[in-house]
Amino acid sequence: MSAAVVGEPWRSATAAQRAQFKQEFSYLVTTTYAAALSSYDNDKVFFQPLRENFAGRQTVQVNSVIVRKNGQRIAVNYNVVRAGDKWRVYDFSIENVSMVQSYRSQFASVLAQGGMPALLTRIQNHNHKGQ
Secondary structure (H helix, E strand, O other), X not given: OHHHHHOOHHHHOOHHHHHHHHHHHHHHHHHHHHHHHOOOOOOEEEEOOOOOOOOOOOEEEEEEEEEOOOOOEEEEEEEXXXXXXXXXXXXXXXXXXXXXXXXXXXXXXXXXXXXXHHHXXXXXXXXXXXX
């Protein structure tokens, strides 16, 4: 997921920069989406059956719908990749807005102007503001 979010600059990033980005980005995503998900209280989540045979496939999209108590329906889709004998989420979308594409768009100008060092500084400052 980290490489997909950063895009081309990921290839020239050092191992230390990659490790730092993974740590900071994980924190960013966890805190952002944990806060959003905490507003869901006894809502129902329905996973839709897979429409295709995924035997032998490396990637699959898993579709779900959150039904709020007020009847609002929110589509949440997960793109997963086979990693050995497990499946791992590499992107998800809420109402057809991809998390990877969203962050990639947000980070593009920072990367263009200052590369990985600037992006790392920006994310660290965001993650640790007020601490």
